Amino acid sequence: MKSSTIAFVPVIAHEQARLRTDCFARSREAYVNGDGAAAHNLSEAGKRHGASMEKYNAQARDYIFRANNVHLPPDTIDLHGLYVEEAEEILEKRIDAARGRREGHLNVIVGRGNHSVGGVRKIGPAVMELCRKRGLKVEEEVGNWGKLIVTLGQGGGGEQGYGRYGKQQPHHQQQQGPPNDLEEPARRAVPKIFTKLQGCCIIC
Known part of the structure; x- marks a missing residue:
């Protein structure tokens, strides 16, 4: 992922969350109205949007964590900025x-x-x-x-x-x-840091 893209990852995740909520709401409405097929399709669509939300949230989490920890000593871990x-x-x-x-x-x-x-x-x-x-x-x-x-x-x-x-x-x-919505992740989107982080281990 390019460094210029990472700032928009939270935006995408939030949109996927909105679409998930919308699909589930419409699914319930369709079920109440007796349209079982539509209810099922909307429910499945909501699950797909939820999976996408989790994927993009994980990408943002990993980037923030790496950016905060790349220069720290082995006995130190920086968790701020995360959920x-x-x-x-x-x-x-x-x-x-x-x-x-x-x-x-x-x-x-x-x-x-x-x-x-x-x-x-x-x-x-x-x-x-x-x-x-x-x-x-x-x-x-x-x-x-x-x-x-x-x-x-x-x-x-x-x-x-x-x-x-x-x-x-x-x-x-x-x-x-979210941690200050988009301001903090966007502020962290520094190209030089991101280039160095591509191969970093997230946990150890």
């Missing part, structure tokens, strides 16, 4: 890979919520909860509340797994809005 579900999925894989290599810790950049809806942080609390469930100790880096340090040994689990970050910040409910 919460995407960040959780990538972090789970990275934790497993790091523990498989017997690494002692992982630095996780979660951002400060500047591009989240309402300026409310979502990735940070989600990372805290994920680590708690896995029994890992996690704490805020001193002087930098946009970065967490995850100890990859057993951190005791439960509330004991929280550092200063967890005590100071509430666990906000995740919101479904």
Whole structure:
């Protein structure tokens, strides 16, 4: 994919989501009106649009993640700019890979919520909860509340797994809005970076 194209990937994904919703709504209407064939066809069309939406969202996710991580040291991962579900999925894989290599810790950049809806942080609390469930100790880096340090040994689990970050910040409910819609992905569409990223591994 050309770098000039990546800025439009979120636009395409949003349009596919709109078409999916429209098809499913029309399918229900056709079913209510007794037109089973039309209802089925519209439902299948909605599924196809949904699959396309997932494909384009994945392309945008991979590009943003690579652009943020290409120059970071091996013990650090940058998750900001992603949806919460995407960040959780990538972090789970990275934790497993790091523990498989017997690494002692992982630095996780979660951002400060500047591009989240309402300026409310979502990735940070989600990372805290994920680590708690896995029994890992996690704490805020001193002087930098946009970065967490995850100890990859057993951190005791439960509330004991929280550092200063967890005590100071509430666990906000995740919101479904995109990260500043198109502004952030478009801003990241830098041709020189994209050229270097073509062969990068996403997770490790």
